[in-house]
Every structure is written in C-alpha cells, then in structure tokens.
Amino acid sequence: MKKILTIGAIMLMGLSLTACGSSNSSSSGSSSSKQTTSSTSSSAAASSSSEAQVPTEFKTALIKAESYSKTMHMSKQGIYNQLTSQYGEKYSAEAAQYAVDNLKADYNANALEKAKSYQKNMAMSPEAIRQQLTSANGEKFTPEEADYAIQHLGQ
Secondary structure (H helix, E strand, C coil), X not given: CHHHHHHHHHHHHHHHHHHHHHHHHHHHHHHHHHXXXXXXXXXXXXXXXXXXXXXXXXXXXXXXXXXXXXXXXXXXXXXXXXXXXXXXCCCCHHHHHHHHHHCCCCHHHHHHHHHHHHHHHHCCCHHHHHHHHHCCCCCCCCHHHHXXXXXXXXX
C-alpha cells in the first residue's frame, strides 16, 4: 500500500513539473515573438503590451459600457453611475472611469435617441424632454447634448 502511494505521489509530482515546464516554454516562446514584433514594429508591440496590462475588470467594464451606449443610448454620466451602482454592475470607480474614458460613443446621438423615445412614448414637450435629459435624477446628459437632441428632434 505504501509503495502504491509513493509511486502515485511521484507520478503526480512529475505531472506537475511537466505542466510547469510547458507553461514556461510557451511564455518564453511568446517573449521571443514579442521581441521580433518589437524589432519590426515597435508601436504595434507597445500597443499590444499596453492592452495586455489593462486589468480584466477594466476590459469587461468597457464591454458593458458599450452595451449601455448602443442599446440603451445612455449618457456618459449615466453609464458611469450604472457601472458603479451597488444595484447595477458594481464595478470599481477606476474600472468605470476607464470604461467611459475609452468608450467610443456619440453622446449627441444617444441624447437624440432618448429624446425621440420620450417624444414618441410619453408625448413630452421639447422643454420637458430637455429637462429630463439633463436632470440629475434623469438621464444626466450635458446641456450641450440635450440642446443637440432638441434641435434635431423633428428631423
């Protein structure tokens, strides 16, 4: 019985060492490919290495922010608040800030889509829509974004 346990332990250690060794060789292989990339295109290597350094939480916060912008047409502040809300996504303030800073969104277009929705579904006046778009308890768009929406509402 002792002999079987000893052989099993040795085999387990051997597997562990093999797994560690293959992990190291693949990472060293990727290092050499990074060196080749940097010699041929230093800006591409810098870009990929900076992307690799972005924490996963930040990347997923950005994906969620893109979703809120494209599907719900939210404002920058609205997205940030949703990402950090204890009732929403519960991301850290840093991850949410990264997301809204790196989000490629047209907030004028988002404000216009919200304005159209308020006009169509709630029969609101342009001034009531403007107030809802800029309200701290509403959509939280900037006054400029709300102005754009109101100016383009009938078009």
